[in-house]
Amino acid sequence: MSSDLPSSRIDAILARLASGQPVRAGALAREFGVSEDAIRRDLRSLAAEGLCRRVYGGALPIVEGATPMATRVGEDVQRKQMLADAALRFLEPGSFVFVDNGSSNLALVERLPPQLDLAIATSSVTIAAAVQHRDAIDLLVIGGMIDRMVGGAVDGTALEAIARLNIDLCVLGACAVSAEGGVSAYDPADAVFKRALFARSRRTIVLATNDKLGRHAPHRLCGVAALAQIVVEHDADADIVRDLTEAGATIARAAAQAQP
Structure with missing residues (x-):
């Protein structure tokens, strides 16, 4: 067995993650002469501190700018509600809508008016939970291994399921949007x-x-020109919005205050 202390082992794991390398529990266990369970405990501890992203069999580095879904849900709630209110008009009665993972998209389903005739599909556990209480909305949950950073299933099982769908409208989650x-x-x-x-998706x-x-x-x-709409906040940067428009985007601005 290795004489390395857990702290030095964790330092070595962190150094690899910091250099952008993924780590595998089995390989680390062999290298440090400990059980895979011990390595998995290390990785769970690091993930709980936001220092890595747990995946099956190991961990990945945290990508700069990425934030777990559970954290994003509680951020800028009112601004996301305003975006949601502005997007409601693009949901046509009787349509089949896929709501992708994302905290703004969660705000959208939470702001849906009562008795709206829709069918909604999602791979997000949080969005599915928000929709399931709505009797007037049919809900299709796309399964697979849940990625906690993303907030839902995005694996091969989920990909197979959506390959069989004809989606009228997709509310796509996005990490970044720019003209270029x-x-x-x-x-x-x-x-x-x-x-x-x-x-x-048709739109x-x-x-x-x-x-x-x-x-x-x-x-x-x-x-950006391939999207039917990009819904932005009421105070979105005018230069960025102009660049998006010149690149072919269709822009809808949210109101300055959320609807009651």
Whole structure:
């Protein structure tokens, strides 16, 4: 067995994550002469502190700019409600709507008026929980392994399920939106899932808070001109909005105050 103290082992794991390397529990257990259970405890502890992202069999580095869904839900609630109110008019009665993972998208389903005739699909556990209490809305939950950073399933099982759907409107989650970089995401698996959603949808809209505008994430989903609408906040930067419009985007602005 290795004589390394747990602190030095954790320091070594953190150094690899900081350099952008993924880590595997089995390989680390062999290297440090400890059980995989011990390594998994290390990784769970690091993930709880926001220092890595747990995945099956190991962990991934935290990508700069990415925030877990559970954290995002409690941030800028009123601004997301205003975006949601502005997006409601794009939901046509009788349509089949896919609501992608995202805290602004959660605000949208929470702001749906009563007795709205819709069918909603989602792979987000939080969004599904918000919809399930609405008797007038049919709910389809896309299953798979839940990615806690993303907030729902984006794995191969989820991809297989959406390949069989014909979606009228997709409310796509986005990490970054810019004229040059288009709509983009931080996580590669999430990006693959989002591209598949976009491909299966007749129309796609994005609700973009100010912090996402003008930013770039590593994985491009689509160009801004390919979206039916980008819903932005009432005080979105005028220069960024102009650039988006010149790139072919259709912009809808939210009101300055959420509806009661």
